[in-house]
Amino acid sequence: MIESLYTPLAMLIFPGGLFALALGLSLKGLDRRLAARLQGRVGPPLAQPFYDLVKLAKKRTMVPDTACQPVFLGAPLIGAVAMALAAALVPIAGFYTPDPLLGDLLVLLYLLTVPAVVLMIAGSASGSPFGAIGFSREMAMMLAYEGPLVLVVAAVAMRTGLGQGGLVSFSLPEIIAYQQTHGAFLFDPLLWPALAAFLAFYPANLGIIPFDIPEAETEVLEGPLLEYSGPALGLFKIMSALKAVVVLGLGVALFYPIAPDGIAGLAVHLVKLIALMLIGVSVVRVSCGRLRIDQAFRFFLKWPLALAVLSLACVALA
């Protein structure tokens, strides 16, 4: 009985769903606060993302005449649900191990493409030319960063697999267990290029400067989100908060999952997420400008891809 409740609970309450949402929104609040401080401002209250969400829930959703309504409204819902599921797939070292039946690292990788796809669908469903441009840019960005991401994950998986005597291991709990006995990959020189590539993936996946090209406010008026309002926009906010938790959690699991057991493990995990958010996201987004889509595309093909390939080759040869 309890066993059968396990999966829905993981998705809806902990560690996906509500917990991840609260965590994601808090992380966003922290991010905005630190960014403001770096810019010499006071910034919004920490709970601002929560307020925004409550406000959006109270507003009216407007569907443009040119939009296809079921797709227009369904897209954000699918995105939010997919991310809630993804959040349940990310283990918390020493505290939570996902049910292997839910899926492994490969499933997680697939789920991570859902937000981008949802944004593309949303962009084209809204029927606005800016949405359409947002669509093509989102697509280009996805093509750019998915390759390096897969290679990074493959490098880590291969490192674990080879270390265990196999070839590759796409099971996150195994990757974590391996690091807990052999030391974190953060300190493994073979994986340093992969780590660098992974850090470049963060801003691209989370859609922040310098890679917020699909939603660039001054160019395409927030692109796919242009036509959204009220609760539907809120769902996108939920999706992006959950996504932050997922990709940050993935980074922690891949590179530094060392933590004590029990509740302390959860606390350590939170600290790591916060640190990663502030260093990998807040500082990056305030210290540079936006790239053009072709520049971003070239950047990903040049650096992260090369680094990831290098890392993979090192792991394979070592």
Place this chain on the structure above:
Amino acid sequence: MTSLKQMFSTQTRRMASLSPWIYRINAGSCNGCDVECATTALIPRYDVERLGCQYCGSPRHADIVLITGPLTARVKDSVLRVYDEVPEPKVTVAVGVCPISGGIFRDSYAVLAPLSKYLPVDVNIPGCAPRPQAIIEGIAQAIAIWRERL
């Protein structure tokens, strides 16, 4: 039970009122009020983000609409269309004397001010151009009105 419900509703309203998003419409202004709006909104010295405000790129995300300029004949239709795209509940603020009375451009063939003839205005911020502090003051009044409408 009803009191609990009431408490929930007041609490959510309070929280929601801490997140007024702002959209600026230029209805043919001379730049002064727009620059001051941008200054108010974006620079560290005034930082309206403290009030939870955020400038948004799309009218559909907005709660408070700042309108500057005397509403020229050419821009009227666009302004009205964009204004309609802002979802309810919303609050309209006329920034500068131009949208309120036409200001110095009154009596021109191309100027349709006052704005209140075409859409409901809630708060006026006279000034030419109003200083950022005055704009913040007006936004604060607008937030108070907006909270009642939520």
Place this chain on the structure above:
Amino acid sequence: MSNFTIPVGPLHVALEEPMYFRIDVSGETVAHVDIHAGHVHRGIEYLATKRNIFQNIVLTERICSLCSNSHPQAYAMAIEQIAGLVVPPRAEYLRVIADEIKRVASNLFNVSVLAHLVGFESLFMHVMEVREMMQDVKETVFGNRMDIGANIVGGVRYDIDGEGAAYLRAQLDRLAPAVAEITALYRTNGSILGRTRGIGVLTRADAVDCSVVGPVARACGIDYDVRTKAPYAAYDRLEVPVHTLADGDVWSRAMIRLAEAATAIDLIRQCLDQLPDGPISCTSERPPIPPGEAIAKCEAPRGELIYYVRTIDSPRPERVKWRVPSFMNWDALRFMLKGAKIADIAIIVNSIDPCISCTER
């Protein structure tokens, strides 16, 4: 690659003011640009013939708040020519001070908006924060942050006493290093360079063909500055270096503006050093204005501003016509936008420092 027609404007966050472009794009590249103007047309030329000569000082100031000192100055110069009024030397220097204060603020504003359009919010905030020093000067010395109201027919209506001069100097001493730092940032920052170098290029030949003026012309290597070619106010007694660059891209225009902001700070200091004693206006009342016509030119932050005034035997002028610098520069956008990427449209448009309210009046 798909073809779209995207409307930019009339109400677009990237544009400070309503302007409507219909841009045909092929994929991410601009194929054709059609400019629809007139959204800020308020009929001010008509209004100018309906208001009397003294009201027009304020009316011309409200044409545009970013060049709000140049308009009344050129207008007053034209009226003074007609009436044969001689502006006292102190007033001439005070006019230059007001002019240059506006130039610093205006140029910094444009450069900061460039950072905003590039998505570099922190730099935008930093430059705007530096600009606030000039805004404080305007508010302290003149009483308003945008429309400083320095000029009247016959002179100026503000004065700088010892205390004011000391305050102004102190602010300039804070501002000058900050502007130098910003210039260095724009010269070396990768984000800025990557988005502005080689973008929106206007060749010298096209620039001459379009008759562009101001920093846009100087960034194409055209050495024209009204302050040196046709000196007015106290500029004949000041050292005014003219900055030119040869590349004609967005970055060059930004660098010219920053260099001119630095020059402007220097000019204000020169004025404070040389400021002669004497009256600030040749008359305290409203002087009679005889019938006549005159042309006056001055260098607004965006380039040459020219006024033509015809007065008749009436308190109202018969015709006031002005041509603002942006009016000339719009046309050059067609050359600059050819083959540009969608992402660069706003950056290129901003690079001519478009003053739509000036242009459309």
Place this chain on the structure above:
Amino acid sequence: MNFIKNLMQNLVRGPSTVSYPFGPAWTPDKFRGRVAFKLASCTGCRACEQVCAPGAIRFDKTPEGLRFMMWHNSCVFCGLCEHYCPTDAIQQTTDWHLAHAVEDEFTMAIREVIAYVNCSACGAKTLSSAPNPVGVNPPFSAEEIEQQRNLCPGCRKKALAERGATS
């Protein structure tokens, strides 16, 4: 990337945000804000009306006297009225707290009447406006000004001539 230095400075130095609206706001002494009108000093010359570009100032003749009206929602705060006012009857204050709900739009006005009185010398109906003595030596005392107020233009001219004034 050279911008990191500025960011770190900000991080260490803390926000530069002013406390307003949660605290007091700085206002410079010369700030050109809400216009104030001093009835006692007004000569009724209407110079302010003539230079007011947006037409925010208006004088009307009413049965009680000359009515001065000024609407803050038209005023562009240019200060020309103050500049050309010969007696400083109209002055700009540093008050910028003008934001108001739209219901109060039309109450944002000044309404004063320069009343009709009977000339204290000849008894003719005249406006009780302030004099603008130029070149009076020694300057008028407060009582003399009060006396001048209630004189009709003709009698006033005579009284001024007695004092050797030019206008």
Place this chain on the structure above:
Amino acid sequence: MSKLPETLELCLATTAPAGIEFTSKTDAKGVSCAWCTLASKDDLLPAATFMKNLGARLSTITILQPKAPATPAPAEGEAAVLPTFFGGVASDGKTFEINYHFDVNGDTVTLIAHVPFGGNIASLTPLFRCADWPERELMELYSVVVSGHPDPRRLFIDPSIDGAVLERLIPFSALANSATTKGLWEKIMAQTGSKS
């Protein structure tokens, strides 16, 4: 000391065979301003071509309808002498005066052409690219026709407004919109009276 070429008047007179009226003034700072009225508007194109070859830049174009001068009533039996501009175009308050302001290295040269009401003027756009907008603008402000303009659309004024706005001299406070002074003051007076 004027920086304008000394032969300017002579050259302009040669290019404009119908005759010119030339005045020039240099101010205390050495900035010159020359005014050259063309007797015939047909001479505009050659004169402008000359300016172009001189290296001049077209600054702007001003169009106006000068008020007719007051003429004394004609004596008994005599025909009224109608005032004219230089060149013989009637100064009847409806004739257009078009001023072309050229910039020659800082100095200004203005060519003036008079066009009778209902007349047309040659376009300078083929000669000076930057004449495009000014000429479109003068066509919407007045009913003058610029012949040979490549793109004679409205420039700024909304189609909802009738053209030739400066010519019709829309009466003060009699506009269709609500922004007029009169209406507003009536409201203010009513409201302040009841509330204050």
